[in-house]
Structure formats: C-alpha cells, structure tokens
Amino acid sequence: MPLPSARVRHRRELLRRTPGRLRRSFAGAAVGVLLVTLLAVTGPASLTAPAQAASLTEVTGFGSNPGNLRMFRYVPDGLPAGRPLVVAMHGCTQSAGGFDDETGWTTWADQWGFALLLPQQQSANNLNNCFNWFEAGDIRRDAGEALSIKQMTDRMKADVGSDPARVHATGLSAGAAMTNVVLAAYPDVFAAGAPVAGLPYACATSVVAAYSCMNPGTDLTPAAWAAKVRDAHPGYAGPWPAVSVWQGTTDTTVVPANLTETVEQWTAVHGTDTTPDATDTVNGYPHAVYRDSGGRAVVETYTITGTGHGQPVDPGTGAEQCGTAGAYILDADICAAYHIGRFWGLAEDGGGTGPGAPAQRAVIPGTAADDGYVKASADGAGAAVGALEATMGAAVGRGADGRHNRTLLSFDTSVVPDDATVTRAHVTVTRASGGGDPWAGGNRLLVDVRTGCFGASCATAAEDWAAPATADGAAELVRFTSGSADSTAFTGINRGGPTQLRLRLADPPAAAAYLFLRTGAEARLTVEWE
Numbered sequence: 009m010p011l012p013s014a015r016v017r018h019r020r021e022l023l024r025r026t027p028g029r030l031r032r033s034f035a036g037a038a039v040g041v042l043l044v045t046l047l048a049v050t051g052p053a054s055l056t057a058p059a060q061a062a063s064l065t066e067v068t069g070f071g072s073n074p075g076n077l078r079m080f081r082y083v084p085d086g087l088p089a090g091r092p093l094v095v096a097m098h099g100c101t102q103s104a105g106g107f108d109d110e111t112g113w114t115t116w117a118d119q120w121g122f123a124l125l126l127p128q129q130q131s132a133n134n135l136n137n138c139f140n141w142f143e144a145g146d147i148r149r150d151a152g153e154a155l156s157i158k159q160m161t162d163r164m165k166a167d168v169g170s171d172p173a174r175v176h177a178t179g180l181s182a183g184a185a186m187t188n189v190v191l192a193a194y195p196d197v198f199a200a201g202a203p204v205a206g207l208p209y210a211c212a213t214s215v216v217a218a219y220s221c222m223n224p225g226t227d228l229t230p231a232a233w234a235a236k237v238r239d240a241h242p243g244y245a246g247p248w249p250a251v252s253v254w255q256g257t258t259d260t261t262v263v264p265a266n267l268t269e270t271v272e273q274w275t276a277v278h279g280t281d282t283t284p285d286a287t288d289t290v291n292g293y294p295h296a297v298y299r300d301s302g303g304r305a306v307v308e309t310y311t312i313t314g315t316g317h318g319q320p321v322d323p324g325t326g327a328e329q330c331g332t333a334g335a336y337i338l339d340a341d342i343c344a345a346y347h348i349g350r351f352w353g354l355a356e357d358g359g360g361t362g363p364g365a366p367a368q369r370a371v372i373p374g375t376a377a378d379d380g381y382v383k384a385s386a387d388g389a390g391a392a393v394g395a396l397e398a399t400m401g402a403a404v405g406r407g408a409d410g411r412h413n414r415t416l417l418s419f420d421t422s423v424v425p426d427d428a429t430v431t432r433a434h435v436t437v438t439r440a441s442g443g444g445d446p447w448a449g450g451n452r453l454l455v456d457v458r459t460g461c462f463g464a465s466c467a468t469a470a471e472d473w474a475a476p477a478t479a480d481g482a483a484e485l486v487r488f489t490s491g492s493a494d495s496t497a498f499t500g501i502n503r504g505g506p507t508q509l510r511l512r513l514a515d516p517p518a519a520a521a522y523l524f525l526r527t528g529a530e531a532r533l534t535v536e537w538e
Contacts, residue, residue, distance in 0.1 A: 112330025
C-alpha cells in the first residue's frame with residue numbers, strides 16, 4: 009500500500025536524522041505499511057475449547073535479547089519433559105495473543121502435548137510490529153532478532169524440558185519470512201518449519217529490496233537460493249530442516265511466486281530437485297511432496313486456490329478443524345496448523361515421529377581411537393595401516409607415493425534402540441587437505457557399511473582393506489573441495505554396538521588424487537529412526 013506523500017516526506021526526514029536501531033525501526037515501518045494490518049487481533053477464542061487450563065504468559069530475562077523482542081509461552085498443564093516445542097511468529101500489526109487460539113496452535117498444543125513459544129515484536133523496532141526479516145542485522149546467526157528468538161527457544165528448553173530434536177518454527181507473512189530466517193541461521197536448533205505466505209531466506213536485506221521480494225517476487229536459481237541458506241551458518245553440513253510451504257493463489261501482498269522460490273531454496277539445500285515426488289489434494293487444495301535420496305519428505309507445499317493473504321483456518325469442533333476467522337486469518341476450510349503439525353509428526357502418538365521431521369535422531373561422533381586409513385597397491389596387495397592419520401587425517405584415493413588409500417570410520421551406534429526402525433542415516437566428513445581430483449573421469453567416492461567391525465576388532469588394521477562389508481557402496485559422497493559434506497542416505501545400522509564405514513574410490517586413479525579427512529569428533533554419523 010503506498011504511503012501518503014506527507015508521511016513519506018516525514019519518514020525520510022526521520023530516517024535522515026535518526027541513527028542506529030531507531031532509524032531501522034522507521035525503515036522497517038515502510039514495509040510494515042505495505043504489509044498493512046496483517047493479522048489484526050481478532051478477539052474471540054477458538055471454537056475448540058482447550059483440553060487443559062493453561063494460559064498465555066510472558067517470560068522475561070531470557071538472554072541478552074539483542075533484537076529487543078518480547079517472549080510469550082503457552083504450556084499445557086502437566087506437560088511432561090521431553091515433548092516437542094513449536095515457535096509461532098505473528099504477522100504485522102499482530103501480537104502473540106492474536107496468534108495462539110485464533111490460528112489453532114493452542115488447540116493442538118493441548119491435544120498433542122507440546123509447548124508453544126510465541127515471540128512478539130515491539131513498535132520500538134518496527135512501527136507496525138513486523139518482524140524485521142529484511143534487515144541484515146536481524147537475520148544473521150547470533151545477531152539481532154534471530155538471536156533473540158534462539159535465546160527464547162533455549163529458555164523454553166531449559167524451563168519445560170522440550171526435546172531438542174523436536175523444535176519447530178512457523179509464522180505468517182513477516183513471521184513466515186522470519187521462520188525461514190531461523191531455519192537458515194539455526195538449522196542445528198530447528199528440525200522443521202512452516203512459512204505461511206512467506207518469502208525465501210535473505211530475499212531482501214534492505215527496505216527497497218523487500219518491496220520487490222513481496223511483489224512481483226525475486227527470481228534466482230535454486231543454487232543461488234541454497235547458497236544464501238548455507239552462508240547463514242558456514243560449515244554446517246546438515247541435517248537440514250524439513251519445510252512445509254503454504255501460499256494463497258490470489259495473494260497480492262506476498263505473491264505466489266514466493267512459494268516457487270522458497271521451494272527452490274529448500275529443495276536445493278536438501279540436494280533434491282523441484283519436481284514433486286507425490287501430488288494429491290487435501291480438502292480440495294493441491295498438495296505436493298518432495299523427497300530426498302533417502303525417501304524422506306523434506307519439502308511439501310499447500311496451494312490454497314482462490315485465497316488471499318492470511319493463515320488458513322477451519323473453524324469448528326471437528327477432528328481436523330481449528331481457529332477463528334478474522335483479519336488475515338482466513339476461513340479456507342482447512343486448518344493449516346493441523347496439517348503442519350501432522351507433517352512435523354506432532355500428531356503421531358501425541359508428538360511422535362512423522363515423515364517431515366524425524367523426532368528421534370542421534371548425531372554420533374567418530375571413535376577417534378579406531379579411525380584411520382589403510383594403504384595398498386591398486387589390487388589390494390601389501391596392505392598396511394597408514395601412518396599420517398594423527399597429523400594429516402585419514403586418506404582416501406591415490407597418494408603421491410602411488411599407493412591407494414581407504415578410510416575407516418567407527419561409530420558407537422548402540423544409542424539406537426534395539427526395536428527401532430532406522431529410516432535414514434548419513435555420514436558427515438570434513439576435508440583437511442588434498443591433491444588432484446579424486447572424482448575426475450566420473451569416479452565415485454563410495455561408502456561401505458559394516459554392522460559391526462570390518463576386522464577382528466574395530467581398530468584400523470591391514471585386513472580392513474578387503475574385509476567384506478554388510479553393504480558395499482551403500483552411500484556416496486559427491487565432489488566437495490572444502491569444508492564438510494554429507495553422504496547420501498543409507499539404513500544399515502548396528503543397533504547393538506559399533507557401525508564401521510569404509511570410504512573408497514570406485515576406480516583406482518591413474519595419477520595422484522586424494523583427500524585427507526578429519527577423524528574422531530569431526531566425523532559424524534546422523535541416524536534417524538522410528
């Protein structure tokens with residue numbers, strides 16, 4: 009919405025005179041006015057009565073709070089420790105109190121058993137109470153509003169014992185854009201997210217760019233969008249949050265092109281493409297699912313046809329209904345909170361696992377004492393344990409001495425329950441140094457898996473060069489030239505003790521081409537199970 013000319017002139021004068029965060033608040037207000045009256049407070053409570061007599065309460069003293077936000081929480085009475093946590097962020101002109109019952113989130117908190125955190129913006133930061141998703145200082149890791157929300161999350165985990173593996177974020181419009189902010193800046197904190205009428209992470213870092221992002225939208229390649237996410241937490245190699253994206257087709261405030269760009273961003277981060285693996289309709293609306301190489305649903309979309317800018321709700325007392333319609337909370341005959349919660353797995357067993365966000369996951373460091381590498385001729389003759397692991401790392405590929413190297417990594421996977429069904433595992437390795445290109449000519453860096461030890465013990469030994477694997481080439485590491493990388497997914501994990509991995513090239517290089525990989529805690533095995 010255009011600003012009246014007198015107000016524009018007045019605001020420009022204030023911007024010229026006002027430094028620092030106060031100046032930023034007036035700049036933020038310009039976008040706030042464009043987002044005009046998002047999520048106006050709607051008054052009546054949800055038609056579905058809470059099952060437990062909890063209430064929304066404010067919490068103070070949750071950290072340094074560099075973003076100057078307020079913290080509210082809703083915790084069902086008697087909620088035990090170890091339950092999930094949902095962070096829900098309101099839109100412009102809204103408050104925490106207008107985004108709890110109205111959207112249905114308190115209904116599902118009571119029914120499914122999770123804690124609800126509702127950050128609230130202040131007019132001192134943005135005149136229209138919009139989260140500042142377009143300010144560079146507020147969207148970086150460990151800075152501004154992003155850090156304030158992370159500090160609130162830490163406080164919740166400490167106070168109510170929330171499960172750190174089941175922390176999720178959602179929001180509408182400016183809150184949806186801030187959802188993508190916290191997913192990108194803190195992928196190690198948030199297992200999944202759901203932007204509703206939102207924008208891709210780092211679409212804008214100025215007021216001017218924010219207008220273009222919202223309408224007509226900003227068109228970048230999937231790789232360019234993914235780079236923005238990866239740059240938010242350099243060196244982080246996953247796992248990445250699963251994302252449920254919601255968008256109305258007649259939204260002129262945040263146009264539907266933003267759904268496309270958000271999907272491109274998160275599918276590229278997950279290493280998959282933009283062709284859905286499954287499509288159907290839910291309550292008459294198109295629904296699409298995008299899966300990674302391990303079959304996990306990492307992105308889904310709900311396209312709310314004929315609907316404008318707002319949070320979809322479905323007032324009523326039915327099993328899938330929720331919310332109270334109002335300004336920018338739209339009666340669309342579908343409860344977004346319900347379907348988002350299902351994607352995150354909150355509805356399964358009252359907060360158990362689901363396809364979108366694995367509730368049970370362990371990140372296991374390598375066992376340094378057993379890690380190492382073995383060198384041999386191309387046919388495996390003369391195998392011997394490599395001598396440079398302590399100083400250079402574990403080698404893979406052909407060294408300058410003409411010998412061929414295979415890395416052994418060990419992990420104590422006894423933390424996985426005996427009755428668990430492993431749905432996905434991947435190894436994360438960090439490059440120390442290297443020479444040449446081990447992937448040249450289409451070569452592949454494969455991961456053999458052994459449920460137990462390759463040799464008589466898990467300590468690296470010459471026999472590990474050719475010892476049989478439980479699964480040969482169960483996973484693969486694609487080319488990377490620095491930092492860390494994740495393998496593709498596999499499932500063969502030993503639930504009663506150690507699991508060993510052997511990294512090797514599929515074909516012996518004709519010339520020196522090798523990697524040195526860091527071992528011990530700098531090699532990680534991530535296991536997800538049901």
